[in-house]
Amino acid sequence: MNSKPQLLTDEQMRKFIAEGFLILKTDLSKEFHQRLLEQLNEVYQDEGNPGNNLLPRIREVQKVFEHPVITGALTSVLGPDYMLHAHRHGHYNNSPQPGGWHKDSYWGYRRMRNHHPWWAMIMYFPQDTPIELGPTGVLPGSQYYDTRTFEEENPAAEATANGEAGTFALIQYDIWHRSTANKLGQHRYMLKFEFMRTQIPQAPSWDHQEKEWITPSSLSPAVRPHEVVWRETWNWLSGKLGPDSTPIGDGAQAQQWIGQLQMEDPELRAAAANRLGLLGADAREAGAIPVLARALEDSFEPVRLNAAYALARMGEPGTAALLQALQHEDKLISRNAAYGLSASGAGAVAGLTEALKGGREEVTVHAAFALGELRHLAEPAVPALIGLLDHPSEPVRYSTVEALCNIGSPREEIVAALKQALNDPDPQVRFMTGLCISRLGPQAEAAVPELIQALDDDNRYVRAHAAEALYYIGTDTAKEALLHFLRQSRWCPSTTPASTFYP
Template sequence: MARGIPVLLNDEQMRTFITEGFLILNTDFPEAFHHKLAEQLNQVYEQEGNPGNNLLPRIRDLQKVFDHPIVTGALTSVLGPDYLMHTHRHGHFNASPKAGGWHKDSYWGHKKMRNHHPWWAMVMYFPQDTPIELGPTGVMPGTQNYESRTFTEEDPQGEATASGKAGTFALIHYDIWHRSTPNTLGKPRYMLKFEFMRTQAPVAPSWDCKEDEWSAPTAFSTDIAKQEVVWKETWNWLSGKLGSLADTEAETETLNIQEKVDQLEGAYEPDAINASYKLAGMGEAGIKALLQALLHDNVKVSRTAAYGLSAAGSGAVAGLEAALSEDRVETVVHAVFALGELRQLAASVIPKLVALLDASTNAVIRQTVAEALAMIGTPSEQVVDALIRCLKDGDVQVRFIAGLSLCRMGAIAEAAVPALEEALDDDNRYVRGHAAEALHYIGTDSAKNVLIEFLLNSRWCPTTTPQSTF
């Protein structure tokens, strides 16, 4: 299949992604394409080492993988048509007979609230045939929503692997638990990891949607904790329905508030998350219980409550705004996160969020505000002005996030072009990279002129190597 119209995921594939957190798909390039690409990787790794963020210019044919309609269709379905390829990418070489440790990838190390909604995703591409004996990536289905390991690390039950023919790729929710599995063959195994980010909140399904209402997939791992209310809310969110849980269960379950609060405070994370989302649908009484839990002494309870509040609709805004004045950093971070997820419903809180940028000496709070501002997005002039200030923040991760946030603002952020031009000279590679991406998404003539000059001055020759310097 040549480059062309994206092949969108169907309803069943989207249901599987929502429940299991990943899909295993395959391109249809001829075998020789992948073989050539693997040979190039062998040569580069042997002579130069891991090219890291320069994978695409160094292995030029690799771009064809990410232009393939099956790959673009899968990414469009999950992240919307304006998704961004993150500046960070990495080639993973595995020749070890030992399994790697279970982990979730970081967002460049900052203490970010992980999002149940698919704002981020990863593609893991395997350029060679990768049977289970060659050590493909292993994922634990359904764990994308959990901070804790809900499985036994030494003997994980239900692990799925990205094994398959050359050209296989795994599309995974960014926050899923995963690892490298043992390479018992000892032959070279490459996995090329690329990160992607949604730049716009969904307003309608971006996959090949035939059915409006949520239903569970016809088959999924029996080891997954059932989270129907979480899955339904994610389906609705992806369909463009903001705050879809508000009052959905207010009449039928008002007497069960205390039962849900007890589960929310319990040790088993899947039940706690279920309870949080259930409370979000129980009207004013449920929101009140979540706001109280936001102040809980146990930070984990506070964080879990924030997920429910992020789906509770406009009724949660006033209480979340009040929580911005709390002394505990984590409480403020959780409240800011939920307000960002409520998007335009929280527009009235923008002045207080902007004030936090000046008032807070805590970098994590400022990082969280920098992301939430663009997710709320309005009033746009105030948001853009605040993000321009964030580009000049003393904390590198605030600057890093500001660039990504300006990508979400688009042409309305043209006033940020001079500050983004300055950010192109930042000491940090990712601040520079995100500034360039922001200029691309702003897309005005002034933004394009700055971007083109930067790209021309920083162009990189993929065939210049220590062995071939001219």
């Protein structure tokens, strides 16, 4: 088998950006999957769910994640140095009832979710999984929504990961998904692993042939038009930063779309906000900004989403409207404004920095998020962000940690602040700090002593992320500390309650 990663094509990446998932398949043999399935049955029957020890307990699973189809898909979406998260879970489904729609947690649900693909999941099916066996269902395009803007009983809206053994779903971490009904009552396993990006994109990491965004030739009927959002994500993955304000479409139609944005039908309003965003400066000159600013308060989330990203393409007046909406008392409106500001470029930095001082927790979190997404453009905000590491709110502190790592400079000041955060009283702040330090790599060498201390943390994920940070720092001191930790904590995959010592 060729071990070279099989990178995704432009069209596959576009589908992933728009729909939030891809269904792919390995070419491992049926005999391999049968052996893996037998081991799963034995482990679950005799020992229960191995939880985070799934990978060492059933070592053959590692071969799945070394398969070039999977490494290629993950490299394409998350970059070449992606991280396998310490949390993993083998889902077992024999329920005749479907599960509830949900998004997975980031150690709770208070962290602001990413529109850019920072995190992804692999859901792997080791047995033939027809629709009657209850595969995972996903709502295409819903990774951009905080609310469920779909009819739960609409079968055309749901996509399922049914297929032969070796089928896997690559999903954007924030997509709405569920388990479907297992009508056969037979064993159905799904092995879920989480992966994270450790590098901000500098260039495309997939098989990139076409520079510009092209709307996919076929999309699920559940997917609404969010072309401004998709283009911005495509550009972000390509290493571009800041708004692309080039008008796309016929500017003479701007008044038509302004009128449609005020119609009763929410789907028509969402489509109009999308078209005005594509028109960019032409829509601004036609007077679209006040109407789009009102649309930020629309009752239908897809309208608010398109309005926020549309304003990001309209220069200083659009940024001003977003900064005003950031202060809105409705946290959903404030958050959508932050998404728009995260795509607004350097012109948003001063206003976002000022918003950090506002006092309301959600506004501070949203402003810190947007500054982090602006990366090095937000360097002037670093002193204000560092000052928030003593804030009484845990979400403010872990949002600040993530923003500082994304900005990355001035390095010495940021690393010193992150060393402080590794000793934060809240485990989620410590968890996020270790994870984010991994993005800095060797530049964070000064944090090695604090990371070594974190290897003794009471929380399993703080320990795991400290170990990952040492790996990505990669200096001799970091590697020596990591090897010492791994030797002490090595885990025997053959030791079970039925076989504690021999053979």
